[in-house]
Amino acid sequence: MPELHERLLEIADDELILGWRNSEWTGIAPFLEEDVAFSSVAQNEIGHARALYGLVASERELTADELALDRRPDEYRSAPLVELRLVPDWGRTIARHYLYETADAARIAALKEVDVPEVAGLAAKIEREEAYHLMHAEMWVDRLLATTDGRQRLRAGVDDLWPYALGVLEPELRGAWAERVRARLGWELPDLRPVGRDERSDALAELWEEMTMVRRSQPAGVAW
Amino acid sequence: MNRGRATRHPTEADVWRVLAEIPDPEIPVVSLVDLGVIRDVAVTDGRVRVEFTPTFLGCPALDVMRDRMAEKIAELGAEPQIDVVLDDSWSTDLITPAGREKLRQAGFAPPAPRAVGGPQLVQLQRASRCPYCGSTETRLENIFGPTPCRSLRYCASCRQPYEQFKTI
Numbered sequence: 001m002p003e004l005h006e007r008l009l010e011i012a013d014d015e016l017i018l019g020w021r022n023s024e025w026t027g028i029a030p031f032l033e034e035d036v037a038f039s040s041v042a043q044n045e046i047g048h049a050r051a052l053y054g055l056v057a058s059e060r061e062l063t064a065d066e067l068a069l070d071r072r073p074d075e076y077r078s079a080p081l082v083e084l085r086l087v088p089d090w091g092r093t094i095a096r097h098y099l100y101e102t103a104d105a106a107r108i109a110a111l112k113e114v115d116v117p118e119v120a121g122l123a124a125k126i127e128r129e130e131a132y133h134l135m136h137a138e139m140w141v142d143r144l145l146a147t148t149d150g151r152q153r154l155r156a157g158v159d160d161l162w163p164y165a166l167g168v169l170e171p172e173l174r175g176a177w178a179e180r181v182r183a184r185l186g187w188e189l190p191d192l193r194p195v196g197r198d199e200r201s202d203a204l205a206e207l208w209e210e211m212t213m214v215r216r217s218q219p220a221g222v223a224w
Numbered sequence: 225m226n227r228g229r230a231t232r233h234p235t236e237a238d239v240w241r242v243l244a245e246i247p248d249p250e251i252p253v254v255s256l257v258d259l260g261v262i263r264d265v266a267v268t269d270g271r272v273r274v275e276f277t278p279t280f281l282g283c284p285a286l287d288v289m290r291d292r293m294a295e296k297i298a299e300l301g302a303e304p305q306i307d308v309v310l311d312d313s314w315s316t317d318l319i320t321p322a323g324r325e326k327l328r329q330a331g332f333a334p335p336a337p338r339a340v341g342g343p344q345l346v347q348l349q350r351a352s353r354c355p356y357c358g359s360t361e362t363r364l365e366n367i368f369g370p371t372p373c374r375s376l377r378y379c380a381s382c383r384q385p386y387e388q389f390k391t392i
Contacts, residue, residue, distance in 0.1 A: 033366045040368035047282020121311025
């Protein structure tokens with residue numbers, strides 16, 4: 001199943017990197033409830049990454065940690081959308097949150113139909129948790145759309161991130177997802193060249209330095 | 225002839241009994257059995273295999289729970305095997321009635337039943353009963369909370385913020 005495992009690794013990398021990016025709001029979100037929300041979403045995403053890495057790692061005789069943290073930045077398969085550092089821009093953050101969570105919902109739903117019980121079962125468990133992320137993202141989009149200022153900021157964020165968002169899903173899932181996004185936002189979104197997984201961003205290299213620092217500072221095999 | 229000291233292998237009931245003594249590390253009023261996360265217990269001679277599902281995948285208490293189960297089973301004189309099952313066989317609907325009552329008494333509203341197709345915002349915004357005063361004049365403050373399994377609510381009647389176990 002090398003192809004399926006490649007796909008799982010892409011999702012795991014997205015969830016790990018986005019988990020890190022979301023956690024950058026811990027302590028500095030516009031208000032306390034969003035500190036709590038973004039921190040909790042981050043924790044869930046990293047939990048999903050851990051479980052997905054676990055499936056791929058056992059096939060490759062590695063551990064989830066080795067897969068998550070021992071690769072070089074150019075070996076990650078994350079979508080550049082999740083790599084971007086967006087603090088302190090709340091409008092762009094909500095735009096990414098919504099674009100990512102809707103795309104993630106589409107691919108997790110597809111993964112539930114895969115004919116491998118451990119993959120389909122894990123996808124179903126992830127979906128139960130992701131339902132809350134999607135609910136939160138949609139609530140924020142509706143809230144921003146309700147005022148002129150909010151709408152402008154959301155639109156600026158979506159328009160800016162749209163080529164990156166197009167790079168998250170496989171082409172066969174992209175159409176239905178883009179339609180769902182258009183229907184909620186209410187404006188046209190162009191067909192652009194996606195910024196996809198084969199393009200590594202400088203933002204990832206920077207994040208990687210921080211993310212793997214503790215691990216790189218310790219000899220292999222150190223237990224805590 | 226030392227029959228009185230011959231080791232007796234634990235039965236499944238023995239295992240369930242000791243697992244029911246393990247508190248949830250984050251909400252210690254309920255046990256792992258109350259939470260319904262023990263999916264199966266199988267005893268073969270001196271080996272005990274437990275199938276267990278985490279509540280949430282990002283739950284940091286996962287490793288603690290696994291280690292505590294292994295310790296308790298080892299104390300029974302058996303060899304533990306704890307298999308973590310990562311499928312969707314667990315739902316908050318599996319929290320036992322006793323578990324729900326313990327949550328309520330500790331100030332946690334138990335989870336609402338899971339609706340077909342999963343939880344919806346409108347359903348969550350509907351009143352839940354305040355675990356302190358019993359009023360339904362309550363509102364959702366945040367679908368997220370201090371741990372992955374909790375939401376934050378507020379009771380307008382007794383003016384008490386409280387947490388509700390998130391429906392999964």
